Amino acid sequence: MIFRVINIVVIGALVLAAAYVYRIKFDSTVQAEHLAKLRGEVRRERDRIAALRAEWGELDNPARIEILAKRFLQIKPIAPTQFDSLDRLPERPPDDARAANDDPIGGMIGNLDPPETGTIPAPAATPPDQPSGAPSQPSGAPSR
């Protein structure tokens, strides 16, 4: 009798387990299909990106840009004399000059009297401690 009960229980467990395994298996198949589909999409997207990058490379080719620039732009290649370094910029005007909004230049002239403004360094004082490559006339550089 006891064996029969055990048998029935085992058979029932077997059926349940089979159903459960079947469900897992089915789910995993669905997931795998989904995964494969996504992978395919990713591949296609990558291929499309690669094709677009190749096309962009063709459009962005310096030779093509040069032709277009020559045809449509007024700009010319920059000459070495047109470069200048930041430390050769004249110093920024003092605050009180900029504060006078209505007439900044007038305010600056008004403030010229005290000697400590220092917008332009005195040329006589600089040459000994300047590096050899630096210019003798800082204010003249940008206009060249």
Place this chain on the structure above:
Amino acid sequence: MSVSAETIPSAPAEPWRRRLLRSLLYGHNSNRAAKARARVGLAIIAFAVVYCIIAVRLVMFAAVSDGRVAHRVVSGDAIATARPDILDRNGEVLATDVRVPSLYAEPRRLIDVDEAVELLTADLPDLDATELRERLSSRRGFVWLKRDITSEQQREIYHQGLPGIGFLNENKRDYPNGAEVSHLLGRVDIDNQGTAGVEKWLDNQGLAALHLAGLATDRLQTPVQLAVDLRVQHALRDELVKARDKFHAIASAGLVLNVRTGEIVAMVSEPDYDPNIPHNPRDQSLINRLTTGVYEMGSTFKAFTVAMALDSGKVTLKSSFDAHNPLHYGKFDIHDFEPMQRSLSVPEIFTYSSNIGAARIAMAMGVDAHKAFLKKMGQLDRLRTELPESAEPIVPKRWSELNTITIAFGHGLSVAPLQAVMGVGALMNGGILIPPTFLKRTEAEAQALGKRVIKPETSAMMRYLMRLNVEKGTASKADVVGYYIGGKTGTADKVVFGRYSKTRVLTDFMAVLPADQPRYVLLIMLDEPKALPETHGFTTSGWNAVPTGGAVVARIAPLLGIEPRLDLPPADQQILASLKENR
């Protein structure tokens, strides 16, 4: 079995015939019940094993089938020849894979060849009908009909519904910049296997094995970043094409090398080719002159001669050598291009490019020292880089004093131009010979690879001489304001039918920029430039290669991040003064 099953309810009331049979089969006193149990047990074990096998197989199928599903999608592109993208140093695409459909047929599955030929030639007019018929009539399993068709063609052929005709997506190599980076990149064949340049190097790095194993299907391989800068490459090529046209040269070549890292930032050998278009790879005019060709570099080799002398300490910048008369050696006379008829100091020998002076310097140093120095500078051995193409320098078999004399001014020893650039780079960068590379490299890596060949002071003196040569020597036409270029010219008579030609020359120009803080070495080379009215009938380097070099520098220096500095003092103050301070 059936016998034992029937005889289990054994009883004395057995017919005599059966009893006889049993005694014949089993003997008289066998215990049949025990035997039966053993047999049942055996059967149970056998069945258990079979069921176990089935169960294990089921588990295996369940586990493996996921992978199968993933692979099914890929089967549309069976040819596994993906290649990694190649980028320039700023990340611009130099080479990439694009997917293109290709048309194939399985002739065995084809039903009506005539119909197929008719329909296919209607859609693909450039397909040869007789060849197509021949291919389709063969009994082979698989034939390519046309590689690389458009997606519209694919759609139309697909809608014809021909049996035995199919498509495979193939990787096709695409070079968006066309001919601009051709020699450096090399090319691939129709099966996407590298046949030259960096592409072939990639294959040798293990990619070919991946292809063979069919593993390189996906685009997941990391891109390869090269040291080349596309913008610099374009500027260099543009100027070289212009120079080639202007001077009617048969070829022009140029190279930009970072002297601190050994990176090759640009390399052009004109004429070049568009790697997108298949062509004859054996065309000799299309060789990469910088790595595959060997040339007598002419006077640029005087830089090595002078550096050797200065580095030995026996000769200083103030030493002078007699250049009154042509140098007689055996039956040979060594002349100067512009004879000075007096003693020349070392800087004068360099800036006037005196053959006699260079020869006398080399003779003073001796044959063995000369040979050892050039060996140390890497000029006598084959230079190997990532590119599979390389050429062995042509070194005289017996190196006599005459060889030393001629090699002192750049004749009698043919080297690959890239090799010479490497050597000059070492003379400029403070004396460290760094093997050049086409891949990105940091300064620290380069320092680890490099080896010291000359003293830093010698290098400074050489830079002074190079700058002096631009300020008042043969390379004055390259003095672009603001970049402090130094340079040495070279004009080598070409060997035509075994003798030196007077009219056919190879001119080159080796420039360093900036000369006081060297960062790049530039080589410009022109093969057989012709004299023009504006060159006053001259074909020497100073009239063609040097102005080209100046034009190149003006264009590439801003791209290389070299800041123009105006109002720099002349070379003896800017370069030599710091040398004296250090001592």
